[in-house]
Amino acid sequence: MDIEYSEIENRLKAAFGHSTRLVFWEDESSEYADSIEGLKIEGADIVDATGHELATKRTILREQPGKRFVVYRHGGAPNPADDLLLDVKIAARPFSCSMEGVWADECGIPVTLAGMLADHAAFFNSKERRAALAATSLPKSGTQSFLFAMAAATMKAADAEERDAARSMAKKAVLEWARGDEQSMRMLVDAGLSGTFWAAMREHIGYRVGEGDAPNAGDLAFRLLEGMCGPIVQDDMRADDAEASRILGDLARDGRTRDEFDRVVQEYSKAVAALVPQDMRTAETLSEVDAIPEIDEWILSGFAAEVSASSTSSAAMERVRDARKHSLYHYRYGAYYSLLIAITGFRSECARYKKECGSGTGTAQILEKYCSAWHLVDRRYREAHLAFDRVPAGRFKSSMTKAMDELRGAYDLFLVDLTDRWQMHLMDDGAWPPSELPSQSRFFREHVELALPRAERGKRVGVIVSDALRYEAGSDLASRLSASKLKGIAGRAAVKCAYALSAIPSYTQLGMAALLPDGAMEIDPATTYVRKAGAPTWGTANRGKIISARIPGAVALQAKDVMGTKLDLSDAPVAVVYHNVIDKTGDTRDTEGDVFEAVERACAEIEKLVQALIQSGCGKVVITSDHGFIYQSQNPETYAYVDVPGLSQLKSADDVSCDHTRRFVVGKSIPKSESLVEYAAVDLSLEGDYNVAFPKGVTRLRLSGSGSRFVHGGASLQENVVPVITVEAAKGAKASRPTGVEGFVIGRPVVTGPSVSVTVYQSDPCSESVSPQTVKVGVYSKDGALVSATEKTIELASESDDVETRKTRVTMPLIDEVDDCASVVVRISARIGNTNAYESAWEQEYSVNRAFGMDF
Missing domain, CATH: 3.40.720 (Alkaline Phosphatase, subunit A)
Incomplete structure (x- = not known):
């Protein structure tokens, strides 16, 4: 006998509960036949019904109908048709004293399933697993539900719904595979639950294997990564797109599990990428796909080719960049997008300058044009160099070298032309600074x-x-x-x-x-x-x-x-x-x-x-x-320097007060030169008896020991x-506010397929008074549960006045729970200030009718 008397007595006492009068103990192995008389149960009698079925029945039903009894029988139950105590057995609470029975009782498993437990004994050897099985809210009254609950407990899935538990089990399998220690998967095999686990993956996650192939955690991770990429992957064996996006997306966006997700990507991204046809590797097709780094590389490669051919606009790239600003690999490729956008923006601003520069016919007009528009040439030049320096050495950076060289050359021409125009009108209004302009x-x-x-x-x-x-x-x-x-x-x-x-x-x-x-x-x-x-x-x-x-x-x-x-x-x-x-x-x-x-x-x-x-x-x-x-990022060529005979000797003379930098000379006796523009101190609203001279244009004076790319002191708008x-x-002044956001339904507000698309519209261009806004887009049930694979995060930061530029199409794959809803809500939520909280900014109810829209 494996169980002590006291343990049996305690379990029998607990079996009665508050209203139970009869407990039926069927001891088929007769293991406790000789020990039954030694058991004492407070408030109840134990009666051995073996061979005395009718007498026992008369005692408990007629002679003592109000008393509590433990009805014990050993040697195996007769056929139901011959069992004189069948009605009593059905009415009584069943009890078993085998280890399987103990486990069943401890874990809340019906005694009718206790016979199965021996086949899964390895599971019950762990107190932690037994406790998890006892605590689970998953059903365990039937054979299949009981096996699923054991598999979930093995994988430490504490969810109340089978589909959620299957997702948690899949995450656990992928995590352990990525960490190189599949302990839980080995336990599933030892406990005879491996088949149950893979059946759950097939039913809830859409994971399948080919005929003759054995499922394994590494293959599951591969198929999930395929599914996360969605329909662009030409492989019918990929896991369900929405489920894969939710499972791997959760791992990717959780700092505690991001390393494991990256391990999956490192192992399989190239194989998955090979399954994407060439004609689908475009920004238009891929802008919403967020799974493997090759997606960004293909988008960037396409944009780079367009930039090299001068056949794209910065607005088109900004839309894609903003849509991907919260993507998994933006930390890696953000500078690449910024570089392409800056180069394209620089070209656009240079073209505007060339078109408008003739309108600057005086100091005020040139200044107004510079501050309203032309300064953006300087800004894009700076942004391009920042991004170029941040892009690591490699094929992409090499492909941009020619464009950067062209940018530098164009900027030098812009500087020379604008500075010549500025210096031409510098003193149009008399002494500097002009009295009618801010100074x-x-x-x-x-x-x-x-x-x-x-x-x-x-x-x-x-x-x-x-x-x-x-x-x-x-x-x-x-x-x-x-x-x-x-x-x-x-x-x-x-x-x-x-x-x-x-x-x-x-x-x-x-x-x-x-x-x-x-x-x-x-x-x-x-x-x-x-x-x-x-x-x-x-x-x-x-x-x-x-x-x-x-x-x-x-x-x-x-x-x-x-x-x-x-x-x-x-x-x-x-x-x-x-x-x-x-x-x-x-x-x-x-x-x-x-x-x-x-x-x-x-x-x-x-x-x-x-x-x-x-x-x-x-x-x-x-x-x-x-x-x-x-x-100017390149060292100025020889033509960018001016030589003023006698200047260096004058500076070193003991009896002459004179000093100069790369961009100006100040002194009483400045050598005359065609390369200099000279003014008296009074012309510059300065006191004293001396002159100030500047090299014409953006040229530099020679000066040993100093840098030549960064200069100031001269006469240029920069x-x-x-x-x-x-x-x-903000009291009397109006504080800046985030841009507004609206949504536009694409088609009819009816869910008929595996995804829902909506247009997110940034209602106002960003400016000094309108700040960017972060929004999340998702599909939800009426009770607020997320039924899209993920919530998509978008940064609305466009400064464009063009309405179409400020529109972003968002497509959200749906999980199977959507079929349990008569209708769902597509919601755009805006971030609240500097918090991590969001509030609804736009929502639209959609009816659900997938029977006519799903592929069978």
Whole structure:
């Protein structure tokens, strides 16, 4: 006997429960026949009915009808037709004392199925598996449901529905295969449940094998990856598309299991890719497929060919890029898309410039055109180089080399032409800067003093001066601030970007001085240091003295002292923060090639500085710069330098005050040259007896030891136009808002096939006042359960005014649960602020009638 008396007594006592009067114990092996008399059950008698069926029946039914009995019989039950206790047995609660019976009782399995348990004894050797089987909500009253429940418990699937449990089992099988330890799969074999598992995969997941082939976890992973790709894979053996997308999609988007998903892709993606016909490897066909990296490679290859042939638009590529921004491999291929879009956008902006450049007939007209449109040539040039540098070496990058060389050549021509036009009209209106145009000389008065700053929360004014933040980068920064997710900025600030003309020559000392309160400026030709109203302006301390003299309590700070600290401005009406990332990188010969990365870093840091100032009580933050810059990625050719005889000797003379950089000369006796444009200090609104000269166009002066690709100080729009970005906490000002979103039904609102398609429409182009929006698209039952394979995430970030450009078609494969619904809801949900929560922005009810639309 394997079970102790006390255990039997406890189990018999538990069998009675609250209302049970009779417990029937059929001991077919007679294992307990000699021990029955020793058992004592409180509140119940044990009667041995073996050979005394009628007497037992009379006792329990007539003589003691209210008493509880355990009816025991050994030796095997007679045929039902001959069993005198059959009616009692049916009415009583069955009891078994074999190990199988113990397991059945422990796991909530009907005793009628206890005979099956011996065939699966390996399963019951684990207390954990028995507990899981006992706790499951899966049915286990029938043979097949019981076997399925055991298989689910083995695979640690705790779902209440069979289809959900099958999905969890498939995930477990793939995970263990990817990790190289199929422990659960081996247990299925040992427990005699392997057939049950594979039957479930066939029924619920659509996994099949060919005749004579044995199923295995690796093959399951392969077929699921095929199914995740959908109909583009020409293989009838692929798993169900929707189920595969849900199972592998869950693994891919969970950080805890992404490595295992990548292992599946690494092993099988090439084999799956080989099953996609050549004519289906197009962006139009593949834009919504998100399974293997080859998808992006095919899309990019097609776009690259079109870019090389100049036969595509950036809008078409932006639609695909935005649709794939949240795809599985965007982290790998995002720079590739950005490169193609930037090159195409650059060509488009260059074409616009060539078409419009003749309309610039004066300083104001050229400036307005540059700030409204032409600066985008600079921006696309910067974006193209950023992306090109981020694309790893390989065949794709090599294929883009020619396009990049053409881009650099076109940009050089653009710079030369635009700068010649600018210099031609530079002094049309008299002394620099023109009085009717915004300039640095009026910055402090117009943007700080007239804001009436006070040392109280919401009334303070913050100023960020970022060295060499040129206009195109500032315009880009304004868009980023409008879309910022940082606390204090997101949804709570209005952002505007204007422009101002810098002082000339456009270098740090003069630009920083021009941004200070009113006063006449004078350059020291020997050092190029600047005094304003006689006071020194170099260094944060000197600038702080000038500012606080005009506005008592105002403070001047370095960005490094603000970043990462809790800023206390309790007594300050104005805080001016000096930030130097771009100029510091570009002015160093060894790092000037990293200047575009420095622009990215600067924008990110400025965003955090804005947050810090707003959180410190600034109701208004203004971002500007001392000057801009020119950057040409190739080292300028010989023609880009000008030689001024006597200039180098003049600089080194002891009795002459003269200094020069690559882009300007300041001194009393500047050598005359056809290559220079020279002005007296008074012409540039400067005090002192000296002249300032600039090389014509974008040429450089020779200067040993300095870089030549990044330059400033001269007379060009890139050097002379700086941004003035205003960020106001939204009270009187209107905060930027996310773009709206709508949906359009494609066809009739009826589900008749394996998928549903809908057009997602971005209602407003993104701008300084309209920020991008992240949306999720899915199909749901009336009770909110997801019945599409996944929720598709899309970034709505188009800046295009073209309505069609802002439309994205989304197709969602449906899982079988949709057939249980009379109708479903297609919903577009928009992200709520900077949270991870979403709310419904558009929805449409669809009736379900797949009987006429499904393929049989």
